[in-house]
Amino acid sequence: MRTYHQLTDPDRSGLAGQITAQRRRVAERLAGVGRMVAVMSGKGGVGKSYVTAHLARALAQGGRATGVLDADLNGPTIPRLLGTVERPTADTAGVKPAVGLDGVKCISMALLLEDGAPLAFRGPTAESFVWRGAMEAAALREFMGDVVWGSLDTLLVDLPPGIQRYTELCDILGSAPPVLTVTIPTPESRDAVRRAMRAAVERGSQLLGIVENMVGGQFEGTAADELAAEFATPVLARIPWHPAPDTWATLGARL
Numbered sequence: 001m002r003t004y005h006q007l008t009d010p011d012r013s014g015l016a017g018q019i020t021a022q023r024r025r026v027a028e029r030l031a032g033v034g035r036m037v038a039v040m041s042g043k044g045g046v047g048k049s050y051v052t053a054h055l056a057r058a059l060a061q062g063g064r065a066t067g068v069l070d071a072d073l074n075g076p077t078i079p080r081l082l083g084t085v086e087r088p089t090a091d092t093a094g095v096k097p098a099v100g101l102d103g104v105k106c107i108s109m110a111l112l113l114e115d116g117a118p119l120a121f122r123g124p125t126a127e128s129f130v131w132r133g134a135m136e137a138a139a140l141r142e143f144m145g146d147v148v149w150g151s152l153d154t155l156l157v158d159l160p161p162g163i164q165r166y167t168e169l170c171d172i173l174g175s176a177p178p179v180l181t182v183t184i185p186t187p188e189s190r191d192a193v194r195r196a197m198r199a200a201v202e203r204g205s206q207l208l209g210i211v212e213n214m215v216g217g218q219f220e221g222t223a224a225d226e227l228a229a230e231f232a233t234p235v236l237a238r239i240p241w242h243p244a245p246d247t248w249a250t251l252g253a254r255l
Helices: 003-010 015-029 048-061 127-145 164-173 187-203 223-231 245-254
Strands: 035-041 064-068 089-091 094-095 105-107 152-158 179-182 205-214 237-242
Touching: 015 127, 015 164, 035 048, 035 164, 048 064, 048 152, 048 179, 048 205, 048 245, 127 164, 164 187, 179 187, 179 223, 187 205, 187 223, 205 223, 223 237, 237 245
Parallel strands: 035 152, 035 179, 064 105, 064 152, 179 205, 205 237
Antiparallel strands: 089 094
């Protein structure tokens, strides 16, 4: 590993130039994407990937070319939710995403790993806690810079719990993308999601709205309404335990 001095010495690292080149490459890959939306919650177990996948399908069914970037590198589920069985292919132009139900394009670590295999990077095991985060950020950069999405109306980025991957996404893009927030009704979810939304606001993201998932079941509370009032953003949909097809169509029309 380079020392701090080596990384900050402009004559040795060329760090600023590398960042500029990286952002230029990502911008070129995303030139055909009309809008990118980061789907976040700040909390696990709220069905964020489930919402992302079904929203993507609803957008595609409505005639909008849609893709999903599965940024949950350690717990990727988007391909299964989209019914994607093929793997991405690569040529000299870059990596072509796989295609799932309703023609939704997707890229995910799940499509690159053997079934059941954990995400593992090469390196010294004893010090993995030092460099694993950096390697995961690098994997996200490769997804952003290598995948050839072509022309898309909407690219949804399915973020893992917490805000680390959101922060990395902002750094890679050079700006903060609009955010769609998913919660369940409980006060515990409200508290975790509030922190994520606050981080998004402070970073400069536009809050598009809130989706309250798993409504009408065992989870009780008013998380969506409280968050909507606090952040002055609308509740776009309340997804019941057994949503009907028009539930997703309604959400797609409001996004």
